[in-house]
Amino acid sequence: MRLSPVFPLPLVFPILLFTGGCVAAAAGAGAAGAIYVIDRGAETSLLAPVPTVEASAKRVFGEMGIKETKTSTEQAGGGEKRVIEGTLDDREISVNIETAGTGSKVVVVARKSAVTWDKDLAKSILERIVEGTK
Numbered sequence: 001m002r003l004s005p006v007f008p009l010p011l012v013f014p015i016l017l018f019t020g021g022c023v024a025a026a027a028g029a030g031a032a033g034a035i036y037v038i039d040r041g042a043e044t045s046l047l048a049p050v051p052t053v054e055a056s057a058k059r060v061f062g063e064m065g066i067k068e069t070k071t072s073t074e075q076a077g078g079g080e081k082r083v084i085e086g087t088l089d090d091r092e093i094s095v096n097i098e099t100a101g102t103g104s105k106v107v108v109v110a111r112k113s114a115v116t117w118d119k120d121l122a123k124s125i126l127e128r129i130v131e132g133t134k
Helices: 009-031 050-064 119-132
Strands: 036-038 041-046 067-076 079-088 091-100 103-111
Touching: 036 119, 041 119, 050 067, 050 079, 050 091, 050 103, 050 119, 091 119, 103 119
Parallel strands: none
Antiparallel strands: 036 041, 041 103, 067 079, 079 091, 091 103
């Protein structure tokens, strides 16, 4: 007597490939912040608290010659959100940092115009912010 497999073999490999990528991305995000390019910039989650990430972002602004134009802090629902804005040449830079669990979620946007964004610059800024929190 022969038993039929629960999952046909051709379906197993795509499932393994798909879930393996998710596990790798999740491990990277927990370790120190896998950086994801999004529609208008880049984002990551870090284990560092909001004040540590903010200090790193301000340091990166100085190192890269980004002129800080505005900062704001909000307290809501047991967490906090801080926004740092600045300019670099013809780009408007925005760093949004908010509490996410015991760490922080960081989103960086580098806007060229009302309808275009510099994702490479946003990613570069975020990479340096992440490095500064280690």
